[in-house]
Amino acid sequence: MSEHTPDQPSASPATSPAPASSAANTAQQRQRASQLAQALRLELQKALIGQAQVIDDVLTALIAGGHVLIEGVPGLGKTLLVRALAKCFGGEFSRIQFTPDLMPSDVTGHAVYDLQSEQFKLRKGPVFTNLLLADEINRAPAKTQAALLEVMQERQVTLEGRALVVPLPFMVLATQNPIEQEGTYPLPEAELDRFMLKLRMDYPQQDEEMLMVRQVTRSSKADMLEVAPLRTLLQGKDVQALQKIASDLPVDEQVLDYAVRLARATRSWPGFAIGAGPRASIALVRGSRARALLRGGDFVIPDDIKGCALAILRHRVRLSPELDIEGLSVDQVLQQLLDQVPAPRL
Amino acid sequence: MRLTEASVAIRPRSNWEAMDLGVLLARRHAGLLMASWALVTLPIFALLCLVFWDSPGIAMFVFWWLKPAYERLPLYILSNCLFGNTPTLKQALKAYPRLLKPQLLASLTWRRLSTTRSFDMPVMQLEGLSGTARSQRLAVLGHKNTGTATWLTVVGVHLEMALSLGLATLFYLMLPQQLELDWSWQSLIAPGQNDWMWLEHLSNGLYALLLIVWEPVYVACGFCLYLNRRTALEAWDIELVFRQLQQRLKGIAYALLLGAGLLFSQLPGTAMANPELKASSTSAELTSGPHLTPDPLGPHAERLQKQALSSQAAQQSITQLLDKPPFKNPETVTRWRLRDEADANKEEFTPDPDFLESLFSGLKTLGKLWESMETLARVFSVLLWAGLLALIAWVLWRYRDWLSTFTGRFGLPQRPHKLPPSQMFGLEVTPESLPDDICREVSQLWEHEPRAALSLLYRALLSRLLHDYKLALKSAHTESEVLQLVASLQQPSLEQFSSSLTLHWQNLAYGHRLPPATAKQSLCNSWRQLFEPGVEA
Numbered sequence: 001m002s003e004h005t006p007d008q009p010s011a012s013p014a015t016s017p018a019p020a021s022s023a024a025n026t027a028q029q030r031q032r033a034s035q036l037a038q039a040l041r042l043e044l045q046k047a048l049i050g051q052a053q054v055i056d057d058v059l060t061a062l063i064a065g066g067h068v069l070i071e072g073v074p075g076l077g078k079t080l081l082v083r084a085l086a087k088c089f090g091g092e093f094s095r096i097q098f099t100p101d102l103m104p105s106d107v108t109g110h111a112v113y114d115l116q117s118e119q120f121k122l123r124k125g126p127v128f129t130n131l132l133l134a135d136e137i138n139r140a141p142a143k144t145q146a147a148l149l150e151v152m153q154e155r156q157v158t159l160e161g162r163a164l165v166v167p168l169p170f171m172v173l174a175t176q177n178p179i180e181q182e183g184t185y186p187l188p189e190a191e192l193d194r195f196m197l198k199l200r201m202d203y204p205q206q207d208e209e210m211l212m213v214r215q216v217t218r219s220s221k222a223d224m225l226e227v228a229p230l231r232t233l234l235q236g237k238d239v240q241a242l243q244k245i246a247s248d249l250p251v252d253e254q255v256l257d258y259a260v261r262l263a264r265a266t267r268s269w270p271g272f273a274i275g276a277g278p279r280a281s282i283a284l285v286r287g288s289r290a291r292a293l294l295r296g297g298d299f300v301i302p303d304d305i306k307g308c309a310l311a312i313l314r315h316r317v318r319l320s321p322e323l324d325i326e327g328l329s330v331d332q333v334l335q336q337l338l339d340q341v342p343a344p345r346l
Numbered sequence: 347m348r349l350t351e352a353s354v355a356i357r358p359r360s361n362w363e364a365m366d367l368g369v370l371l372a373r374r375h376a377g378l379l380m381a382s383w384a385l386v387t388l389p390i391f392a393l394l395c396l397v398f399w400d401s402p403g404i405a406m407f408v409f410w411w412l413k414p415a416y417e418r419l420p421l422y423i424l425s426n427c428l429f430g431n432t433p434t435l436k437q438a439l440k441a442y443p444r445l446l447k448p449q450l451l452a453s454l455t456w457r458r459l460s461t462t463r464s465f466d467m468p469v470m471q472l473e474g475l476s477g478t479a480r481s482q483r484l485a486v487l488g489h490k491n492t493g494t495a496t497w498l499t500v501v502g503v504h505l506e507m508a509l510s511l512g513l514a515t516l517f518y519l520m521l522p523q524q525l526e527l528d529w530s531w532q533s534l535i536a537p538g539q540n541d542w543m544w545l546e547h548l549s550n551g552l553y554a555l556l557l558i559v560w561e562p563v564y565v566a567c568g569f570c571l572y573l574n575r576r577t578a579l580e581a582w583d584i585e586l587v588f589r590q591l592q593q594r595l596k597g598i599a600y601a602l603l604l605g606a607g608l609l610f611s612q613l614p615g616t617a618m619a620n621p622e623l624k625a626s627s628t629s630a631e632l633t634s635g636p637h638l639t640p641d642p643l644g645p646h647a648e649r650l651q652k653q654a655l656s657s658q659a660a661q662q663s664i665t666q667l668l669d670k671p672p673f674k675n676p677e678t679v680t681r682w683r684l685r686d687e688a689d690a691n692k693e694e695f696t697p698d699p700d701f702l703e704s705l706f707s708g709l710k711t712l713g714k715l716w717e718s719m720e721t722l723a724r725v726f727s728v729l730l731w732a733g734l735l736a737l738i739a740w741v742l743w744r745y746r747d748w749l750s751t752f753t754g755r756f757g758l759p760q761r762p763h764k765l766p767p768s769q770m771f772g773l774e775v776t777p778e779s780l781p782d783d784i785c786r787e788v789s790q791l792w793e794h795e796p797r798a799a800l801s802l803l804y805r806a807l808l809s810r811l812l813h814d815y816k817l818a819l820k821s822a823h824t825e826s827e828v829l830q831l832v833a834s835l836q837q838p839s840l841e842q843f844s845s846s847l848t849l850h851w852q853n854l855a856y857g858h859r860l861p862p863a864t865a866k867q868s869l870c871n872s873w874r875q876l877f878e879p880g881v882e883a
Contacts, residue, residue, distance in 0.1 A: 252857075
């Protein structure tokens with residue numbers, strides 16, 4: 001199910017001999033993990049005001065080991081969120097500003113001839129990091145976007161015929177702007193499918209915006225919130241431990257069935273031209289485990305699935321042309337679907 | 347038929363006014379009409395009742411079906427009354443068998459269900475037309491009146507129903523209570539026995555009675571519609587005015603003619619001549635009359651002949667001036683236009699009698715061909731309409747899923763679910779499917795099958811929410827969404843119970859954790875307090 005969960009049990013002390021004490025240990029560990037996740041959420045909420053839902057979803061993706069595509073009009077703090085996450089997370093962070101002339105080798109790295117040693121040396125690109133921010137990802141042409149395909153799915157980069165593993169945990173956070181279509185390249189389906197979640201950032205509420213304006217105008221920098229005062233809460237291995245704990249959360253058969261039914265429903269639903277693939281059901285279960293951990297629960301309930309279904313499904317389906325012309329959005333039709341697929345009972 | 351003796355004012359009326367006139371006419375001769383109707387129909391009704399005593403429905407139906415036969419009598423009476431010679435009851439009844447003969451079969455079979463019956467009847471009965479002549483005549487007459495006549499029949503149907511219901515209700519009100527009770531018991535105990543047959547016959551009789559009042563009015567309305575149409579078609583009102591004029595002036599017309607002749611013979615003598623002119627004029631001028639020669643002193647005589655500008659020259663220049671702008675602005679416009687078909691025909695038309703004859707015969711055959719074509723066309727139109735309807739039905743059926751998904755988008759009113767669903771989440775949630783004492787059942791199950799016990803309790807909660815609190819639960823609702831809906835009810839105790847039960851249920855169902863033993867008692871107690879306040883644990 002969670003094929004990216006690291007195998008190394010460095011952070012997981014669930015190897016105690018006695019099963020009873022192991023169960024207690026696991027429970028304790030879960031409790032700590034969920035406390036940690038909630039602390040991280042609080043910290044992020046300090047930096048990004050008024051986007052609690054988006055913060056939850058980003059944390060879901062982090063714990064589930066998926067990638068996130070964030071869409072929103074300019075000025076809503078997409079980049080700020082990623083920078084804040086990088087700040088709270090002690091691992092490496094690098095950022096690529098996607099431009100129309102960006103080449104695949106600018107992303108993955110390339111071989112350079114070294115005059116002194118008279119041989120080619122590999123120069124690793126910015127993808128060799130823990131947290132990768134792909135800013136305005138749709139501004140680069142398809143070949144550059146395709147440079148991310150391998151690393152996103154397999155966590156490795158093939159350079160000069162050698163497969164190089166990127167450091168774990170690895171997470172791509174891409175942003176894109178939905179209104180400017182001039183000079184952009186829409187993401188190919190294969191690329192979209194590799195993103196676990198696609199988040200929509202909306203304008204903040206009035207009181208939240210007032211709070212934000214108050215804080216930003218008080219800050220010393222011109223017009224942005226500072227992320228400097230944020231505490232570094234967790235390291236790379238802590239994230240891996242969180243991922244491990246989340247992947248161990250029990251999922252009842254009924255809940256699993258619900259996730260699969262949701263994903264399958266999109267394929268036969270009359271409003272969709274193209275439904276979601278099997279990656280959607282996988283992502284639904286992984287996302288729900290992460291959400292259960294964030295919630296502080298010990299097991300997955302159907303609400304966890306339903307809560308992240310919209311973000312997981314919205315970029316994997318394509319609206320049928322009639323509805324597109326009618327002006328219906330994918331979210332509306334998906335909401336209709338969620339309202340009609342029966343939730344599990346018994 | 348003499349229009350001057352008509353008892354109603356003959357003038358063109360609107361259709362509704364004509365029907366009003368019909369009501370008035372029926373009211374004026376109400377006694378005769380109703381008596382004759384009753385004398386004809388009531389014996390027939392009695393006979394039918396006797397014959398079909400066991401099945402009052404059939405008697406009623408046959409009586410109703412024979413209505414066109416009875417209607418001939420009121421029409422006869424009305425048509426005679428209109429021109430003054432009101433028949434006596436005896437005369438009318440004597441005339442009735444003779445009236446029945448023509449076209450009785452047609453009236454009682456294929457014309458029985460015609461909606462314009464009362465309007466068509468005078469054509470058959472008074473004009474004595476049948477077959478093609480009748481249908482042509484009806485086509486002429488019914489040009490604008492068919493709609494009104496149909497409405498008359500529709501109103502009549504409703505009036506008959508309303509009156510018969512009213513009479514039945516009145517009768518029911520008059521029943522003594524004991525009889526009514528007896529009746530109810532009888533119908534309850536032995537619904538098959540026909541002891542109460544006379545009641546049905548009685549209600550049939552009520553219908554026969556109300557027809558006495560309504561049918562003459564119906565016939566009179568149709569008759570007046572017919573009269574009105576003829577008044578308009580044959581200009582009866584104008585004819586009537588001329589007749590009155592003739593009658594009034596008959597006496598003095600000769601005197602007037604004589605006087606006029608005398609007056610005209612005197613005219614030449616009264617011409618006055620100018621005495622001066624008389625003196626200077628010749629005798630020839632006198633015989634030819636003074637008016638024939640131009641008056642030398644008149645406005646048209648030539649004057650100012652010695653002047654530089656004679657009157658004639660002035661006249662000419664004035665005429666020339668008047669022909670020029672701004673008095674006249676002649677302009678020539680040239681444009682293309684289609685050659686007029688009628689003109690072209692006229693030009694080519696040669697008054698050759700043979701050609702005319704052949705043309706007319708050709709037109710006649712064309713007309714006949716057209717008639718046969720019309721039948722074919724009707725068949726095709728029926729086929730095409732049927733095809734269109736079938737196509738629409740097929741499209742609706744074919745895309746029913748699509749339509750049902752997007753009905754909200756089309757703004758179609760979605761019928762709210764009146765009844766709560768009996769099955770939800772794959773569970774039986776009707777109150778009947780649950781055991782009477784839920785708590786006892788739960789307590790029994792708790793030790794051995796805790797999952798079944800909790801499931802029963804949760805199911806009972808959902809059932810109560812659905813039926814007692816009328817919550818609009820859907821299958822797609824998860825447990826927390828149900829909790830949110832419960833929170834919207836603003837009942838703290840119910841909310842608390844629901845959340846604790848949901849917690850235990852989720853722990854068991856999805857987390858596979860047994861609920862603590864203490865939960866049983868607290869849950870049962872809360873359930874009793876909430877839903878069974880009378881029973882103590």
